[in-house]
Amino acid sequence: MHMLLVARRGRARDRFLEELARLGAHCQVAETPEELTQAARLCRYNGVLFDVPTIVREKHFDKGALQKLAEIYPSARLKYDASTDAVFALGTDAGPPSRDGLSVFVAACRDFLPRIIRRGERVEAHLPAILWRTRPPVGDPGDGDPGGERTCTLNVSILGCFLFTTTQWAIGEEAWVVFPDVTEEPVRMRVAWHEPWAKRRTAPGVGLAFLETPPALVAELGRLGCVTGEMAIACAGKGL
Incomplete structure (x- = not known):
């Protein structure tokens, strides 16, 4: 608790x-x-x-x-x-x-x-992403490297995103994500929560909080309609 x-x-x-x-x-x-x-x-x-x-x-x-x-x-x-x-x-x-x-x-x-606690609205968006446990070299697409998992976002907010994955993650773990359609610069993130595989009503994955946001990513989030609200890290479902 x-x-x-x-x-x-x-x-x-x-x-x-x-x-x-x-x-x-x-x-x-x-x-x-x-x-x-x-x-x-x-x-x-x-x-x-x-x-x-x-x-x-x-x-x-x-x-x-x-x-x-x-x-x-x-x-x-x-x-x-x-x-x-x-x-x-x-x-x-x-x-x-x-x-x-x-x-x-x-x-x-x-x-x-x-x-x-939510601080911004989630926007449904499927951005291609490569999820890493350690910082990858800039420009590395993850081809043939088991450390990089190809996936995509299910939704995003100005403060974070939810990535589809069936891999086990622990809350608080550091993660790195590359959004190849946005920028080759790896984005440092932290696991805010984990939704395990095999839940019937919830997509498996991880809710990630941005610890840093490159300008290109900020611009893309704005283009997608992400704005800061009153009280948000994206999550799998629409409810809190």
Whole structure:
């Protein structure tokens, strides 16, 4: 189970992470809007947690964007009591403001289908692509090299793409993709999720987040109609 925690550095954040780990939840932490954007591009989440002092005092966070997060995911506000070293969770899914509030929230999140935060609309597009586990030489089409897998995108967004493949990939792995009809420059990417083969309703493949985007690729994505939206890494299906 994967949570997103918005919190500044300090004892409070350390205690939040300790309690979440004790409850079996892995946590991605965002301290700044930039870190929140990066986290949004990499993972699916079962829930989101907000440290109250952070969201009240940090003026750089867009309060409207934080509210949208709370509407997309089960959410809770966290408070730390330094005098007792206790963590309290408040919110619709967090139960009463007691020491049990966080455990109630985590238990509720177990039934929530993990979602990824979207920041742009997906566009259906079938771009020829060659998928690599290591960086290929510039201009290498992958002929005869088992390291390069010929495939194509099923859809793309300004922040990533979904590639058809039956090969096993792990979330977080680095990948390299060449789009031969667009540019010979390999594009460094990271696996945001993996859809295994043999699911009846979902195409197998990997959702990849761009870690860099050559100008030619940016231009092609724009030509295809990819634009930045309010809250996207492409995915196999049309739903989140």
